[in-house]
Amino acid sequence: MHSTHQVVNQASPLSGFDPLACDPALGSALTRYVVGDLTPLALEAGSAEAREHGRLADENPPQLRTHDRYGNRIDEVEYHPSWHWLMERAITHGLHAAPWGQGPGAHLRRAAGFYLWSQAEAGHGCPISMTYAAVPALRWSPELAAEHEPKLTARRYEFGLRPPHEKSALLAGMSMTEKQGGSDVRANTTTAEPLADGTYRLIGHKWFTSAPMNDLFLTLAQTSGGLSCFLVPRVLPDGSRNEIRLQRLKDKLGNKSNASSEIEYTGAIGHLIGEEGRGVRCIIEMVSMTRLDCVLGASANIRIALSEAAHHVQQRSAFGARLADQPLMQQVVADLALESEAATTLAMRLAAAVEQQEHDLLRLALPATKFYVCKRAPHVVAEALECLGGNGYAEESGMPRLYREAPLMSIWEGSGNVTALDLLRALAKQPTSRDAILAELDAAAGENAAYDDALRRVRAELADPRPERARALAESLALALQASLLQRYAPASVSDAFIATRLVDPGRTFGSTPVTGAKSLFDRIAPGQ
Structure with missing residues (x-):
């Protein structure tokens, strides 16, 4: 037997490295803004384990299950275990909504951490980012903010569809874009009808709704007062599924680990945030x-x-x-x-x-x-x-x-x-x-x-x-x-x-x-x- 294959002059995989140690721009900013030490997070982001989870999450995209085996509508998305690992670590590090209500420097620390952790895998950053961004919008309705903000900022990952009041931690999303308008949200046609109990019934469609297994969604709909913003839960207080139908998942160029869906509101219950007509x-x-x-x-x-x-x-x-x-x-x-x-x-x-x-x-x-x-x-x-x-x-x-x-x-x-x-x-x-x-x-x-x-x-x-x-x-x-x-x-x-x-x-x-x-x-x- 003659050897014909010898591997030489190939670079080793980039893993087990410190992405902070070779990033003088970030290091300078951490010192300048007195952010504190992020070395443990950086080392985890550059670890072989995190990078492998990033690869697996991307190569095993989420799957939509519209019905269970008996024909019942469930509208659920299944994710690879590596997605859940990445989400749990990001939330434990406080890269979601944790900075709101904390002391000075919390938002800067979160920004630097989000930048470092995103180098392990980018797709799961979408629900992390949306949860972070939901808090200031939710504060237009102090009662809703008081109810949900403590769970949005909690450093725990609780995947699964259950009523928000039964969970100790929540994730938020946004659902604005419609097929006829795109960025022109004033062209949205989804409607919201007020009900006797103060909630609204939403009917319409949304063209891009990412991370549809999140617990709460900020969405836009037309009311008699104009385009308005609503908080729409995936599961209602009695445990029943809100009338949100997942039509399909987008087959995207990249961002494969993250589920982006087309949805229909077929009478979904929503809570008005702020005033009617002030949704934008x-x-x-x-x-x-x-x-x-x-x-x-x-x-x-x-x-x-x-x-x-x-x-x-x-x-x-x-x-x-x-x-x-x-x-x-x-x-x-x-x-x-x-x-x-x-x-x-x-x-x-x-x-x-x-x-x-x-x-x-x-x-x-x-x-x-x-x-x-x-x-x-x-x-x-x-x-x-x-x-x-x-x-x-x-x-x-x-x-x-x-x-x-x-x-x-x-x-x-x-x-x-x-x-x-x-x-x-x-x-x-x-x-x-x-x-x-x-x-x-x-x-x-x-x-x-x-x-x-x-x-x-x-x-x-x-x-x-x-x-x-x-x-x-x-x-x-x-x-x-x-x-x-x-x-x-x-x-x-x-x-x-x-x-x-x-x-x-x-x-x-x-x-x-x-x-x-x-x-x-x-x-x-x-x-x-």
Whole structure:
């Protein structure tokens, strides 16, 4: 027998690593905002166990069971055990609604934890995020908030359909989109009829309702007073199933572990949140928080893709040299590192603004960042995948899962045009937001001539906002915010390289504009360095 197969020059799997130790942007933010030690969470997120559960949850998607064996309607979704493991760990770490009502720093700690944990698997972040975001919207009705908030914030995972009053912990979802309107929720046709006991009967359909096994859902429906917001439980107090029919699960590009369903309300009972006709005002509280999680999720996807690429090129050799030592590969990975550092730094600044209730700053900075960072994620992941060559195109590498996930954050909670146009609405309805974001940008003025030139262009865009320029405005604002933050909080080698490659001579592909100090930037972010 002759041996013809010897495995050499292959990178080991990236597992059992510390995603915090190789992330100087996050480490700097944790120190700056006095968040505390997240090492135990980070080590678990990078463990072989967590990463294996992430793979299994994605490869074994949920299954819809509309009826039991006897023909009774049950409308249940079955999940793989790895989904439940990921959910239980996320909730135990307090990444859902736990920060509400806690002391200073709770929201920042949760944001950083959500970013780290999402690197293990992204799909289960959807119900975690929606539960977090439901609390401020629910507070428009103090009685409902008093009843449900303690269980939404509890650090326990109780899967299964039972009346909310029988459970010690609850999860929340949102159910807004309809097939004829999409982001235009005012086109919704679902109706809500008031009943004698103060509840409402809802009839209609919803085109996207994720995590349909959650306990409570915030939804929009038309009343005589206009579009209104309701809290709809999956199970009624008497133990009977609410009239919510799961029609089918979406066959999505990515996000496979998370069940996204089409549902029908066939007389579902709901509780009015706030006042009739003020549904958009109420639900926007939830959307703002989930938009922040879109930025955190996209930044996490960028970061884990970068880690995979850097890990691979440290161990792989070609043409007589290690990939990590070859100048052009250093340029590519360094460019990806700049993108990751800028995204993470800005995401944590937005989390700090939520913590500190900087509403004027968030009104412009959040949609601009959501637009830009989420749109950059697919480009970063594609380039990181290519660093692995053909290995990166194989499912076993895990890179295709990251790539399929990457476009989602740009679509969820308002696609590009919707988010960009939101900037114009903010400038018209909340002029103080302009002053707040300029104050943030001016904090770095006078240190770099190229940045100052970009800041002048941003001022001109803000002074003359036009619909056809909404995307340009969003991009300019996000880039200027990133450059401002990096100048203040990152080493000069990082901020100067970012400004040179994003504001002065932006290339159309990563690595096409020379990055000064590429080797040091690579070493700064590589796992195991």
